Amino acid sequence: PPKPLSLIRAIIMGPPGSGKGTVSSRIVTKFIFHHISSGDILRHHIRSNTELGLEAQKFTSSGLLVPDNLVTKVVLAELNANQDKSWLLDGYPRTVSQAEELDRNFLVGVVLNLDVPFDTITERISKRWIHPGSGRTYNLDFNPPVIAGKDDVSGEDLVQREDDKPESVTKRLELYSNMTKPLLDYYSDQDKVVSFSGTETNVIWPHIKKYLEEKTEAMGKHGFLTP
């Protein structure tokens, strides 16, 4: 693939279940971005029973936010290890103090905001199944696995996320409204937010793709599009 000519630091934001992971996986098939999901990193630590994983699980299992210092540590390490790539950051920052910490380290270029109604989200999350090893995500209505209960690529078992129980989802939506939504103002003040509204990823996606095509085109003709 062609080497990027310059780098984009992009953030994808939106309530839990708004499709950040789904859209990110589509973006990386069309554009050269390194996808970094704070939730996937934390779930990896939890599965591996690391010290950080054990601490994080106390919060994630009931839908609470993991303390800023813990998340920041793992996310910044990942960003620093990928300085030479354009990245798409999913799930971080989630509080104003995380955003300030990110600003102290990197220059954020754009914030893609997925604006999906809460009713739609609750319904979707109840039908989500994931492959814990890779983070690949399915939905029984939207993108069911080829064989029920099995990952399409590895054939391994799918599981439901511990924080997808209804009471945790309610908590996550509440924390999104109180702690994360204010970040839209933080980034709007910097003129960096582009919002995409709707109830279906397949309807939102072409708009995001068009936006990124224009943006990457403007940055260098052969810069970002994969061949």
Ligand code: G5P
């Ligand atoms: P995460 O992992 O960042 P959330 O809550 O922000 O978790 P989540 O749940 O991963 O976000 P998403 O990525 O926005 O949602 O959505 P998705 O997985 O792509 O789509 C949701 C479901 O809907 C899937 O089943 C998908 O197939 C389906 N779907 C998509 N589009 C459609 C559609 O059009 N129609 C239908 N019918 N279905 C569709 O964070 C997890 C936890 O980690 C901690 C916190 O505890 C957090 O709760 N954490 C942090 N804590 C502090 N600070 C941070 N920065 C943290 N980051 C993570």
Ligand code: MG
């Ligand atoms: Mg996700």
